[in-house]
Amino acid sequence: MIVDQLLIKLTEVFAQDIYTAGAENANELYLEVNPEKILEISSYIHLELGYPLILMFANDEQSLKTGYAIYYVFADRTEGLLLIIKTLVDSGKMEILSLSKNIPSASLYEREINDLFGIVPVGHPEAKRLVFHGNWPDGEYPLRKEFDVRHKPVFAKKETDFTKVGGEGVFEVPVGPVHAGIIEPGHFRFSVAGEPIINLEAQLYYVHKGIEKLCEGQSIERCLYVSERISGDETFANSLAYCQAIEKIARVRIPDRAQHTRVVFAELERLTSHLGDLAGICLDAAYGFATFQFRMMRGWAYGAADELCGMRFLRSVNKLGGVRKDFAAGKEAKLREQLQKIRSELEDTVNIIKANSLFIDRVENTGILETKIASDLNAVGPGGRASGLRFDVRKSFPYEVYNQLEFNIPEHHNGDINCRMNTKIEECFESISLMLQALETMPDGNVLEAINSVEPYRFAFGLTEAPRGENIHWVMTGENNTIYRYKIRTPSFCNWPALCHAVKGNIVPDFPLINKSFNLSYAGNDL
Amino acid sequence: MFNTIKKIIKYPRLTQDYPYKSIDSSLFLGRTEINPAECNMCGECVSRCPSQAIVMDKTSNNIGINYDECVFCTLCEEICPTGAAKTTNRFELAEKGKSMLRSNTLIIDENNMTDASHEIICSQLEVNIKKIFGRSLYIREVDSGSCNGCDYEINGLNNPFNDIERLGISFVASPRHADMLLVTGTATRNMQLALAKTYNATPDPKLVVAVGACACSGGIFRDTYATSNGIDSIVPVDVYIPGCPPRPQAIIYGILKALDRTK
Ligand code: SF4
Numbered sequence: 001m002i003v004d005q006l007l008i009k010l011t012e013v014f015a016q017d018i019y020t021a022g023a024e025n026a027n028e029l030y031l032e033v034n035p036e037k038i039l040e041i042s043s044y045i046h047l048e049l050g051y052p053l054i055l056m057f058a059n060d061e062q063s064l065k066t067g068y069a070i071y072y073v074f075a076d077r078t079e080g081l082l083l084i085i086k087t088l089v090d091s092g093k094m095e096i097l098s099l100s101k102n103i104p105s106a107s108l109y110e111r112e113i114n115d116l117f118g119i120v121p122v123g124h125p126e127a128k129r130l131v132f133h134g135n136w137p138d139g140e141y142p143l144r145k146e147f148d149v150r151h152k153p154v155f156a157k158k159e160t161d162f163t164k165v166g167g168e169g170v171f172e173v174p175v176g177p178v179h180a181g182i183i184e185p186g187h188f189r190f191s192v193a194g195e196p197i198i199n200l201e202a203q204l205y206y207v208h209k210g211i212e213k214l215c216e217g218q219s220i221e222r223c224l225y226v227s228e229r230i231s232g233d234e235t236f237a238n239s240l241a242y243c244q245a246i247e248k249i250a251r252v253r254i255p256d257r258a259q260h261t262r263v264v265f266a267e268l269e270r271l272t273s274h275l276g277d278l279a280g281i282c283l284d285a286a287y288g289f290a291t292f293q294f295r296m297m298r299g300w301a302y303g304a305a306d307e308l309c310g311m312r313f314l315r316s317v318n319k320l321g322g323v324r325k326d327f328a329a330g331k332e333a334k335l336r337e338q339l340q341k342i343r344s345e346l347e348d349t350v351n352i353i354k355a356n357s358l359f360i361d362r363v364e365n366t367g368i369l370e371t372k373i374a375s376d377l378n379a380v381g382p383g384g385r386a387s388g389l390r391f392d393v394r395k396s397f398p399y400e401v402y403n404q405l406e407f408n409i410p411e412h413h414n415g416d417i418n419c420r421m422n423t424k425i426e427e428c429f430e431s432i433s434l435m436l437q438a439l440e441t442m443p444d445g446n447v448l449e450a451i452n453s454v455e456p457y458r459f460a461f462g463l464t465e466a467p468r469g470e471n472i473h474w475v476m477t478g479e480n481n482t483i484y485r486y487k488i489r490t491p492s493f494c495n496w497p498a499l500c501h502a503v504k505g506n507i508v509p510d511f512p513l514i515n516k517s518f519n520l521s522y523a524g525n526d527l
Numbered sequence: 528m529f530n531t532i533k534k535i536i537k538y539p540r541l542t543q544d545y546p547y548k549s550i551d552s553s554l555f556l557g558r559t560e561i562n563p564a565e566c567n568m569c570g571e572c573v574s575r576c577p578s579q580a581i582v583m584d585k586t587s588n589n590i591g592i593n594y595d596e597c598v599f600c601t602l603c604e605e606i607c608p609t610g611a612a613k614t615t616n617r618f619e620l621a622e623k624g625k626s627m628l629r630s631n632t633l634i635i636d637e638n639n640m641t642d643a644s645h646e647i648i649c650s651q652l653e654v655n656i657k658k659i660f661g662r663s664l665y666i667r668e669v670d671s672g673s674c675n676g677c678d679y680e681i682n683g684l685n686n687p688f689n690d691i692e693r694l695g696i697s698f699v700a701s702p703r704h705a706d707m708l709l710v711t712g713t714a715t716r717n718m719q720l721a722l723a724k725t726y727n728a729t730p731d732p733k734l735v736v737a738v739g740a741c742a743c744s745g746g747i748f749r750d751t752y753a754t755s756n757g758i759d760s761i762v763p764v765d766v767y768i769p770g771c772p773p774r775p776q777a778i779i780y781g782i783l784k785a786l787d788r789t790k
Pocket residue numbers: 559572575576577578579580581592596597598599600601602603604
């Protein structure tokens with residue numbers, strides 16, 4: 001078993017510093033280690049073993065007599081293994097050693113923990129606020145258990161400080177939070193010299209709603225509905241990740257028919273979302289014909305969703321332990337027909353746009369995200385795959401019945417808009433094929449293995465491939481079937497810094513286009 | 528070029544006739560209704576409703592749903608032991624006052640303030656305004672903290688199926704050009720200032736429409752440290768469109784209702 005081998009290897013190197021070790025849910029290895037040695041241990045895992053840091057979060061475990069704990073989550077994406085390093089925080093000091101200098105992707109997580117828990121990352125190169133804007137008062141940490149979820153602290157009169165770029169002819173262009181289009185709010189600060197962008201700083205968290213705090217102490221059932229509302233067009237991917245975690249905690253294997261049904265919905269969501277992104281790219285390149293072609297296909301995909309469940313956003317489909325009802329029954333033929341229609345129209349449209357050299361000229365070599373930067377920042381999903389990081393949760397951590405179905409991960413390397421667009425186009429075709437396969441092989445049977453109660457203080461990860469990429473949820477249950485801690489990390493969280501890098505050196509008018517090629521979620525990032 | 532033209536001719540018209548003709552809503556998940564006559568007052572739905580939208584009064588044997596808070600999840604239908612809760616396909620739900628979306632009059636009292644926004648503008652003026660806006664309305668959309676679901680549905684108004692411009696309604700890039708603000712989201716604390724500024728930048732007379740459960744009442748995100756309970760705590764609202772998210776036709780209905788163009 002690979003978990004055991006990994007443990008042996010780590011014990012050989014860090015025998016004295018590993019306090020406890022335990023495997024959970026088949027592929028999660030939890031190690032509690034000496035907090036003084038976290039730099040050495042994490043660097044070893046990251047550099048020697050080559051596991052990326054995919055998540056880092058804190059948990060207020062004072063009522064469990066352990067105080068505050070930090071979890072560092074590393075992933076072995078070839079073996080499908082999660083290595084979780086846990087350290088305890090000295091409650092007198094409330095400090096941790098910052099990993100950011102060795103592992104760049106730790107930077108945002110450490111700032112997040114600092115804002116929400118008041119645990120200071122010592123040695124962080126840029127320890128400013130992330131979640132809260134300048135006006136949030138000092139000393140208020142919402143994710144500490146003693147903070148009341150309804151408490152609204154009085155805002156201080158302070159502004160956010162932005163990075164200043166100096167030099168002759170450099171000026172700043174502030175944009176947002178309310179934008180010209182029908183999109184979510186966020187503030188962008190461009191530092192430009194003439195046309196090219198030298199630096200972009202994104203001030204997000206305008207739509208921060210306190211979702212993680214909101215879920216604490218709530219019933220596992222209610223949190224399912226909250227998880228559906230984390231990010232509008234990733235409803236299914238998020239609720240699926242949440243269900244997965246609870247199903248692991250309850251040790252329930254959901255019926256085969258439900259697994260197939262979930263694949264159909266998950267892929268339908270991806271198809272809808274990608275078609276929307278493609279329409280967006282064409283719109284921002286002023287290519288009206290293609291925009292409306294993609295919007296038409298997207299409308300058809302929504303039609304298929306309406307047909308299946310009466311809800312365009314696939315809400316109220318997932319249930320803990322399966323799906324709400326047998327959505328596919330009797331609708332297979334109609335769905336198949338609809339999918340084939342989308343596929344043939346998509347083929348035609350793609351041929352037309354690829355032959356349009358004016359359009360291709362605009363997207364090629366624009367907004368390049370280099371492979372090195374992408375991997376340092378742990379860029380995920382189509383954004384990462386376009387830069388050569390060929391990882392997909394459906395392959396690395398197969399869930400539902402993905403390991404029985406055939407599909408390819410697109411391969412691209414250039415990391416420009418064109419590659420991201422092509423990745424999405426190819427994934428649309430794969431999604432359609434996956435849906436057809438899942439319908440084909442769907443066995444009879446029931447679709448729900450109801451979960452009514454869960455043991456307290458158990459925890460598990462749920463991992464899904466959302467349309468935007470790797471999506472991780474970590475759930476710890478509390479007493480009476482409630483949630484003790486719910487950590488959500490959507491793909492957008494990883495990809496926002498990647499976007500800020502990809503725009504550097506490009507001209508300001510190309511920003512909307514580059515932005516659309518990533519199409520990140522603000523709500524999913526801000527929570 | 529030839530292929531492009533061929534495609535354009537292939538689908539001459541996709542646009543639906545709504546609102547001129549009604550739309551086939553048989554597949555839609557609309558609002559859930561609870562019939563007090565069939566209800567045995569067990570309170571199961573009241574305690575499990577994820578949005579705490581159900582109000583029950585045991586003494587008068589009355590039960591109902593506050594549609595400004597309901598997130599249309601259908602859970603109450605699913606768990607009701609007597610079958611009193613039933614999901615319908617009614618989706619045209621927009622109302623001019625919050626009280627019209629509420630089942631329990633007791634709770635409305637404190638919200639009476641917001642309903643008064645109509646009285647501030649004298650009624651004759653209102654008629655005139657609507658006449659002016661009647662067939663040419665410019666909308667500015669503001670996301671004040673949504674999950675993006677409502678915004679996608681508003682985006683859907685511009686797709687070939689709904690094509691809202693055929694009704695003389697279009698979206699503009701600046702609030703200074705707008706006659707109506709279409710607001711989604713719970714007015715998170717970080718967006719309150721931006722929302723107020725956008726409102727002030729919109730020239731008078733103006734209309735404000737709240738789209739979705741979040742904007743109507745805070746929806747499922749009510750009462751956290753970072754949100755507020757609906758946009759009417761920041762700006763006066765003329766029409767509330769319930770739903771999570773309301774589908775594009777429901778939004779069209781709400782916009783037309785604000786203009787008194789509904790039948
Ligand atoms: S549909 Fe859902 S949100 Fe609405 S009243 Fe029923 S249980 Fe509550």
